[in-house]
Amino acid sequence: MAEANAVRGLVPMDVAGRADRVRAAAAEANCDALLVTNLVNVRYLTGFTGSAGLVWLGPDKLLLVTDRRYGEQSEAETGQAGVDVRIEITNDAPEEILTGAAAGVSRIGLEAASVSWADQRQYAEWFDAAELVATSGVVERCRQIKDDGEIDRMARAAAIADAALAEVCPLLANGPTEKEVALALDTAFRRMGAEKSAFTTIVAAGPNAALPHIRPTDRPIASGELVIVDMGAVVDGYRSDMTRTMAVGEPDPEARKVFDTVRDAQRLGVAQATAGTPIAEVDKACRDRIAADGWAEAFVHGTGHGVGLDIHEQPWVRATADDALQTGHVITVEPGVYLPGFCGARVEDTVLVSDNGPRRLTRSPKDLLVG
Numbered sequence: 001m002a003e004a005n006a007v008r009g010l011v012p013m014d015v016a017g018r019a020d021r022v023r024a025a026a027a028e029a030n031c032d033a034l035l036v037t038n039l040v041n042v043r044y045l046t047g048f049t050g051s052a053g054l055v056w057l058g059p060d061k062l063l064l065v066t067d068r069r070y071g072e073q074s075e076a077e078t079g080q081a082g083v084d085v086r087i088e089i090t091n092d093a094p095e096e097i098l099t100g101a102a103a104g105v106s107r108i109g110l111e112a113a114s115v116s117w118a119d120q121r122q123y124a125e126w127f128d129a130a131e132l133v134a135t136s137g138v139v140e141r142c143r144q145i146k147d148d149g150e151i152d153r154m155a156r157a158a159a160i161a162d163a164a165l166a167e168v169c170p171l172l173a174n175g176p177t178e179k180e181v182a183l184a185l186d187t188a189f190r191r192m193g194a195e196k197s198a199f200t201t202i203v204a205a206g207p208n209a210a211l212p213h214i215r216p217t218d219r220p221i222a223s224g225e226l227v228i229v230d231m232g233a234v235v236d237g238y239r240s241d242m243t244r245t246m247a248v249g250e251p252d253p254e255a256r257k258v259f260d261t262v263r264d265a266q267r268l269g270v271a272q273a274t275a276g277t278p279i280a281e282v283d284k285a286c287r288d289r290i291a292a293d294g295w296a297e298a299f300v301h302g303t304g305h306g307v308g309l310d311i312h313e314q315p316w317v318r319a320t321a322d323d324a325l326q327t328g329h330v331i332t333v334e335p336g337v338y339l340p341g342f343c344g345a346r347v348e349d350t351v352l353v354s355d356n357g358p359r360r361l362t363r364s365p366k367d368l369l370v371g
């Protein structure tokens with residue numbers, strides 16, 4: 001059936017070109033080599049998806065170290081990604097392999113956010129002739145700009161979320177529990193060809209919708225309540241992220257106004273998602289609109305985030321962001337208003353910054369009333 005073909009005919013990604021870009025970024029961070037231990041970054045550089053492995057990225061070496069469980073898989077995945085990488089298999093500590101690779105290298109970058117204290121002490125012993133440099137976000141900065149293959153995967157993940165929501169929406173008329181709706185969405189994602197849900201699906205109705213990241217409960221959804229549904233799918237490692245706020249039956253006027261304000265704020269934020277625009281302007285557009293209706297204090301989270309191999313990644317869409325948007329950025333725009341004990345509303349799209357302006361990858365309608 002057509003639905004299950006989400007990964008058929010994917011546009012190729014340029015995985016092989018990533019090592020050189022990360023090398024340049026590591027050099028900017030004053031490192032001659034980078035020891036990549038964050039598994040998402042390992043995947044980004046090599047295509048390898050196993051649960052154990054690290055990458056040595058030296059001036060002229062790309063080395064993937066993993067264990068015997070992943071011998072065949074690492075060969076197959078890096079080959080399929082078209083990456084020229086030396087693979088070393090060891091079930092013991094990779095000391096000898098890494099110290100051999102590090103010979104003559106004077107400054108070795110570690111990924112500070114993914115190295116434990118114990119690991120750091122170990123590396124300090126192994127690389128006693130070199131200086132260890134705590135780096136932050138070197139690979140992540142390179143991951144911000146997506147190529148056509150990455151965009152294709154995210155667009156498919158977004159299309160699956162759209163189709164799943166359209167399929168599940170009519171259920172809301174039957175007074176289901178939040179958990180039942182979440183399960184129906186998760187099941188639809190898988191049936192439609194996604195690997196899995198991009199994160200724990202959020203379905204929150206009535207007063208629960210005032211808690212931005214609550215897990216679905218056994219509470220039945222009642223007529224006239226605002227229901228926040230925040231969902232995403234994964235296709236070949238890449239994620240989508242979308243929130244809609246819906247209601248079966250017209251809510252009371254205050255809740256309706258909350259929704260209308262948030263939907264309008266979100267539209268204004270998306271319109272700012274153009275190449276060259278300071279990221280902070282996206283946040284400001286949303287925040288100003290919500291403040292104009294007196295709910296500035298009720299917008300309790302950032303406006304958005306980058307999406308890709310991780311559900312939350314660079315760039316962060318907030319007032320303190322320094323950078324400007326570039327073509328190839330994929331961000332979310334997701335303002336919300338939360339009134340404790342009463343209701344909440346959030347509207348979110350995954351948006352590609354393209355040469356032709358903002359392109360929403362998530363396309364579901366934003367009408368409040370469903371069912």
Ligand code: ZN
Pocket residue numbers: 230231241242243348
């Ligand atoms: Zn979301």
Ligand code: ZN
Pocket residue numbers: 241305332334348
């Ligand atoms: Zn999000």
